[in-house]
Every structure is written in C-alpha cells, then in structure tokens.
Amino acid sequence: SLVRSCQNALRQARTKSGAVDRAQRSIKACALRLNSKLTRLNSKLTRMMAELIQSYRTRADQALDRRLPSTDLHPGDLHQAMRYAVLGGGKRIRPVLVYATGATVGALPEALDGSACAVEFIHAYSLIHDDLPAMDNDDLRHGQPTCHRAFGEALAILAGDALQALAFQVLGQDSALVTDPCIRLRMLDVLVQAAGSRGMVGGQAIDLAAVGRELTLAELENMHIHKTGALIRASVLLGALSQPTIEAAVLERLEGISTTWASPVVDAQGRLYFASAGRSFVVQSGPEFRV
Numbered sequence: 001s002l003v004r005s006c007q008n009a010l011r012q013a014r015t016k017s018g019a020v021d022r023a024q025r026s027i028k029a030c031a032l033r034l035n036s037k038l039t040r041l042n043s044k045l046t047r048m049m050a051e052l053i054q055s056y057r058t059r060a061d062q063a064l065d066r067r068l069p070s071t072d073l074h075p076g077d078l079h080q081a082m083r084y085a086v087l088g089g090g091k092r093i094r095p096v097l098v099y100a101t102g103a104t105v106g107a108l109p110e111a112l113d114g115s116a117c118a119v120e121f122i123h124a125y126s127l128i129h130d131d132l133p134a135m136d137n138d139d140l141r142h143g144q145p146t147c148h149r150a151f152g153e154a155l156a157i158l159a160g161d162a163l164q165a166l167a168f169q170v171l172g173q174d175s176a177l178v179t180d181p182c183i184r185l186r187m188l189d190v191l192v193q194a195a196g197s198r199g200m201v202g203g204q205a206i207d208l209a210a211v212g213r214e215l216t217l218a219e220l221e222n223m224h225i226h227k228t229g230a231l232i233r234a235s236v237l238l239g240a241l242s243q244p245t246i247e248a249a250v251l252e253r254l255e256g257i258s259t260t261w262a263s264p265v266v267d268a269q270g271r272l273y274f275a276s277a278g279r280s281f282v283v284q285s286g287p288e289f290r291v
Contacts, residue, residue, distance in 0.1 A: 203227025
C-alpha cells in the first residue's frame with residue numbers, strides 16, 4: 001500500500017511537472033512572438049522618423065535656396081560664397097528642430113520656413129568664421145574645401161557677415177511668419193540672445209581661451225551650452241513661437257525641455273551627447289564637436 005501511494009504521488013508529480021514545463025514553453029513562445037512584434041514596430045517607427053527628418057531637411061534646403069541671394073545679383077562673388085557655405089551640406093539639425101517643434105504645437109509648415117532659415121544662416125556664418133586660420137584653421141567642411149579655402153579669407157569673412165545680417169532680415173521681414181509684432185519681436189530677441197556673447201559667440205570665445213589647457217567637465221559643459229546649445233534652444237523656441245495661439249504653459253514647458261537638451265556633454269571618446277530625462281543620444285562623433 002505504501003509503495004502504491006508512493007508510485008501515485010510520483011505520477012502526480014510528473015504530471016504537474018509536465019504541466020509546468022508546458023506552461024513555461026508557452027510563456028517563452030509568447031515572449032518571443034511579442035519581442036518579434038516589438039522589434040518590427042521599432043524598426044517601422046525608426047524608418048518613419050528617418051523619413052520625417054529627411055522631409056524636414058529637404059524642405060529646409062528648398063527654403064534656404066529661395067532665401068539666399070542669387071549669384072546673378074551684384075556682388076555675385078559674395079553671393080556665391082554665401083550659397084556655397086549654406087548649401088554645401090550639413091545635417092540641418094536646427095531647422096529640423098524648428099519644424100518638429102512647430103508641427104508639435106500645430107504651426108503651419110510655411111510659417112516655420114523663415115525661422116528654420118534664420119537659425120541655419122546663423123549656424124552657417126559661425127562655421128565660416130570658426131574654420132578661419134585665426135580660429136580652428138580647418139581646410140575641409142562636409143568633405144569640401146572650407147569657405148575661406150574656396151573663396152579666400154576676406155570674402156569668406158564677408159560671406160559670414162552677410163549671412164548673419166540675412167538671418168535677422170528673414171526673421172524680421174518674412175511675410176509667412178506670425179504677424180503679431182510682439183511675437184515677432186520676441187523671436188528676434190531669442191535669436192539675438194542665442195547668437196551673441198551670452199550664446200554661441202560667447203561659447204566660441206570660451207573655446208579659444210581653452211586652447212592648450214585641460215578643461216574640467218563643468219567648464220566643458222559650459223562651453224558647449226553656449227557654443228552649441230544656445231542655437232539648439234533657440235530652434236525649439238522659434239518653432240514654438242511660430243504658433244501664435246500657443247499657450248503660455250506649453251511654451252514654458254518647451255523652453256524647459258530645450259534648456260535641458262541644450263546641455264551637451266562630450267565623453268572621453270570625443271562623442272557629443274545631448275542628455276534629457278536620464279537618457280543620452282549621440283549626435284556626432286570625432287574631434288570636431290560642432291554639429
């Protein structure tokens with residue numbers, strides 16, 4: 001009797017063990033199917049995001065081309081240098097941020113073109129000057145000769161000056177932008193602050209003063225907050241301000257987010273990160289930190 005009881009207990013245990021095994025196999029199969037679906041969904045979302053970003057870049061290139069002076073206009077050499085510096089390549093990160101932010105708050109694409117161009121003109125002029133022998137002394141930009149190598153130092157400096165002026169001309173005169181003069185004035189102020197000594201140019205000055213010495217992490221962050229981050233923040237704000245009915249709370253929230261994203265960090269391998277909400281994203285790798 002005891003033996004039979006033990007045998008029955010053993011059979012029941014085996015039956016239960018088999019049920020557990022079947023349940024585990026079923027759960028594993030479900031997990032594999034779910035993971036496969038999530039992988040396909042992530043791939044689809046990544047592809048859609050890449051297509052959206054590319055559409056913004058294409059729109060930016062077209063808008064920039066329309067707003068740059070023609071080489072047929074006098075002085076043609078200067079206008080050619082301006083077009084060379086702007087249209088010769090680039091990731092269009094700042095225009096993409098303008099379009100993406102504007103789309104998020106419901107701004108029309110045509111109302112964003114002027115702001116996208118203005119911030120990119122400022123960025124392009126800064127690169128012209130940054131590449132000069134007195135600063136970084138670079139020979140190549142986007143795989144092409146830098147502006148001063150292609151047109152000479154004097155004309156390159158003037159092209160940068162002209163692009164800076166064009167940025168504010170576009171932001172002040174573009175008829176498709178918001179018509180409210182108070183909002184238009186605020187947009188101009190945003191770009192002025194981002195481009196000046198308390199923004200991008202200030203970051204360049206900090207960078208030059210740091211040549212030959214090792215910076216602390218705090219000093220490095222401060223340099224990139226100004227040199228790179230100021231225009232990143234301005235891009236988000238210009239996109240948001242392009243929607244004239246944006247609520248103050250939404251604008252304040254976007255301003256806070258843009259300030260967080262405008263805090264780049266460079267790691268030991270020379271990779272530039274923008275960190276937000278505990279996550280970090282590589283924007284560019286290599287010794288050249290400008291993006």
